[in-house]
Amino acid sequence: MFKSIKITMGIVIAISMCALAIAVFVINKVEHNALMKQVVESNTSAISNSLASQLSVLADTGSDNVDRYELIFKSVREHNYLISATLYDTNYKAITSVALRKESDYGSAIPSSPRDIPYGVTLHSNDVITTHNLVGTSTYPLGHVVIHADAKAAIPEQSARTLVRQFFLILVIGLLCVGICLLVTHRLITPLFELKRFTQDLFETKDYALRSSISSQNEFGQLGSNINSLLDTIEVELLINFEQKQTLFDQQETMARLANYDSLTGLPNRQYVLDNLRLELARAKRNDDDIMLLFFDLDGFKGINDSLGHETGDLILIEVADRVQRLLRNDDLFARLGGDEFIVLPDREVNDYAAEQLAIRLLSAFDEPFEMQGLSLTVGISVGVAKASDANFELSDLMSNADLAMYRSKARGRGSYTLFTPDMVESHKRKLQIANGIEQGLREDEFIVYYQVKVDNYGHVIGAEALIRWQHPEFGLVMPNEFIPIAEQGGKITAITQWIIKRVCIDLPDIKHWAPQNFKVSVNLSGHDLRNAQLFDYIYNTLNVYDVNPENMEFEVTESAYLENFQLSNKFFRRMSNMGCSIALDDFGTGYSSLSYLTQITIDTLKVDRQFVMELQTSERSRLVTGAIIDLAKRLSLTVCAEGIETYEQWDYLRQHGCDNVQGFMFSKPVPLKTLLSLAPFYDEKQFKS
Numbered sequence: 259m260f261k262s263i264k265i266t267m268g269i270v271i272a273i274s275m276c277a278l279a280i281a282v283f284v285i286n287k288v289e290h291n292a293l294m295k296q297v298v299e300s301n302t303s304a305i306s307n308s309l310a311s312q313l314s315v316l317a318d319t320g321s322d323n324v325d326r327y328e329l330i331f332k333s334v335r336e337h338n339y340l341i342s343a344t345l346y347d348t349n350y351k352a353i354t355s356v357a358l359r360k361e362s363d364y365g366s367a368i369p370s371s372p373r374d375i376p377y378g379v380t381l382h383s384n385d386v387i388t389t390h391n392l393v394g395t396s397t398y399p400l401g402h403v404v405i406h407a408d409a410k411a412a413i414p415e416q417s418a419r420t421l422v423r424q425f426f427l428i429l430v431i432g433l434l435c436v437g438i439c440l441l442v443t444h445r446l447i448t449p450l451f452e453l454k455r456f457t458q459d460l461f462e463t464k465d466y467a468l469r470s471s472i473s474s475q476n477e478f479g480q481l482g483s484n485i486n487s488l489l490d491t492i493e494v495e496l497l498i499n500f501e502q503k504q505t506l507f508d509q510q511e512t513m514a515r516l517a518n519y520d521s522l523t524g525l526p527n528r529q530y531v532l533d534n535l536r537l538e539l540a541r542a543k544r545n546d547d548d549i550m551l552l553f554f555d556l557d558g559f560k561g562i563n564d565s566l567g568h569e570t571g572d573l574i575l576i577e578v579a580d581r582v583q584r585l586l587r588n589d590d591l592f593a594r595l596g597g598d599e600f601i602v603l604p605d606r607e608v609n610d611y612a613a614e615q616l617a618i619r620l621l622s623a624f625d626e627p628f629e630m631q632g633l634s635l636t637v638g639i640s641v642g643v644a645k646a647s648d649a650n651f652e653l654s655d656l657m658s659n660a661d662l663a664m665y666r667s668k669a670r671g672r673g674s675y676t677l678f679t680p681d682m683v684e685s686h687k688r689k690l691q692i693a694n695g696i697e698q699g700l701r702e703d704e705f706i707v708y709y710q711v712k713v714d715n716y717g718h719v720i721g722a723e724a725l726i727r728w729q730h731p732e733f734g735l736v737m738p739n740e741f742i743p744i745a746e747q748g749g750k751i752t753a754i755t756q757w758i759i760k761r762v763c764i765d766l767p768d769i770k771h772w773a774p775q776n777f778k779v780s781v782n783l784s785g786h787d788l789r790n791a792q793l794f795d796y797i798y799n800t801l802n803v804y805d806v807n808p809e810n811m812e813f814e815v816t817e818s819a820y821l822e823n824f825q826l827s828n829k830f831f832r833r834m835s836n837m838g839c840s841i842a843l844d845d846f847g848t849g850y851s852s853l854s855y856l857t858q859i860t861i862d863t864l865k866v867d868r869q870f871v872m873e874l875q876t877s878e879r880s881r882l883v884t885g886a887i888i889d890l891a892k893r894l895s896l897t898v899c900a901e902g903i904e905t906y907e908q909w910d911y912l913r914q915h916g917c918d919n920v921q922g923f924m925f926s927k928p929v930p931l932k933t934l935l936s937l938a939p940f941y942d943e944k945q946f947k948s
Contacts, residue, residue, distance in 0.1 A: 271439045275433070309345075309391070309403045313401065340356075340359075340405060341358060341406040347402075348400070364408075385409035387408075389404070389407075453470060456482075469489065518530035525579050525583075525592060530593065531593035540651075550612070550613050550644075551643070551644050552613070552616065552620070552643050553599070553657075553661055553664045554599075555599045556638070558672075559574070562574065562635065566630075573631075577630075579592075581623045582620065585619050587604075590602065613643045624637060641664060642665070662682045662683070663676040693747075696741065704731065705758075706729055707724050707758060708724075708928035708930055709722040709934045711937070715918070719777075719939040721778040723814070726754065726757075752787050759781055759797060762781060766810060769931070778809075778811065778812040779811060781811065782813075782815070784819055794834070808838030809838050809839075814865070815827065815831075820859065840862045842862065843863070844901075856894060862897060866900040868902025870883055885915050899918065900920045903925070908924075
């Protein structure tokens, strides 16, 4: 019932008005009684004074008739509120008395002796009023008039009816006031109920575009205006929150895409494909199915990045993604693992034939060159294929198997595909053993330096190239083309280079006794060596320790290694040249560089790569390129050395076109120091003609 403020206010107003009416009635009654007391007191005093005056007049006439006194006192009976009226003589002996009520009913309220009553009007307890007047004068007193009156008895019935009428009048007026108050209150709080209905509608509809229509100027109107202002703010905040929420959704999508997709190519990234592969492997193992995985990367991509810049490399990666996607079906998973490595998870029948066909299509997709920024670039790929069943459905083993197969493709000459076989795992274990055994091999002197002689145009031995071999305690003689790439990947190539330099310095005294004057031993340096800031100091200190003449040392570096570290290479070889060592540029003509760098580098010898020499008798282009290289070197005042000589015709052709030095199996294969010292330091061309 009290949930409604209107009912509550009505009840409060009604109770308040009733309480007010009752209070007014009570106060009126109290005031009326007090007024009646005053009237009784005044009337009683007047009656007493009147009686005293009449009695004084009667005494002045010389009459002392008691009957006449009684006659005067009879008039007192008209006043029904009087208790008694008594005339006393001067000795307080009662002469006459009129009793309307029993004085004994009032007890101690009426003094027992008139002598104890003071002159004038006295109010006793129980609303008893006593008057004491002197008859005559104080000089000649004639007697005393004592009147006792009951103030309570003075309230007539008429007065009681008046009070009843007043009560009903007050009640009617109170009820009228209650009605007026309720009406006024209803009108005043009507806007409040409108606000209540408005807020209820707002809560139910959630439509914050609603506005309160209250336009009064009182507090409710101000409250409605404040609510409208609050709704304006809420609407603005909701709009902002909606925009921010949309932004968060967009950012969440962007973050999910960044987390699962490659930002450059738009392909799924490594994390995405690994998560999906785990699920697919679990499903395949549970259903006794198989999964085929193709792993490939780009051949020579690092050279493109280094020579043409990463921007061109990125464009190639995007084109690679487009080409491969056009080959695949919608259900095939194609992802970029990172760098130039990609993975394909075909959703089709898993067998060797299907794998080979897909690998062939992938290779064919790269037959067409890439047209990038005015350049036509041919980029191949090496593909490795592995099946989940061969990896026992283990993700890491499957990825490792596909990677092993891909690197087997690269070892076979790139631009090819390889299906994983279990024996590749053994090969991989061999690589791991080789990688882990290099440091121990250096400490235990398991490595051996082999020397391949260099011959001038007259057959005289004028130098040798130091080539390293590894007499492995388990694998036997390991060739450098196997352990050098492993050492480069493991960051151990510089330690091998330092070991070779030290070994050559130890062998040089024996070689100088065998060889003619101006004999040079060539040592190969890798790109990793050129980036080692301490290598020059090591070479300088080692030559000093073993008292080696720098002019007997020559350092060879491939064209690609030189250009990958151009600034460092220039600085390093300039210092080496100033020290007296010779510098040879190996594999010239096989890189992607222009010839302008030849005017900026410090070298003494230009070495013609074996691939040109091997095709001298079969390829006109090889002969033209070889002749151009020799001519270019002569114009730059460089010595020319050709490697890979296997026939007399090749040697004769090179001599006729100005080549200064040669080396190859025709003269000698790489041999240990002991075998080298047993060879003759001169070759007669007659022995080759025969």
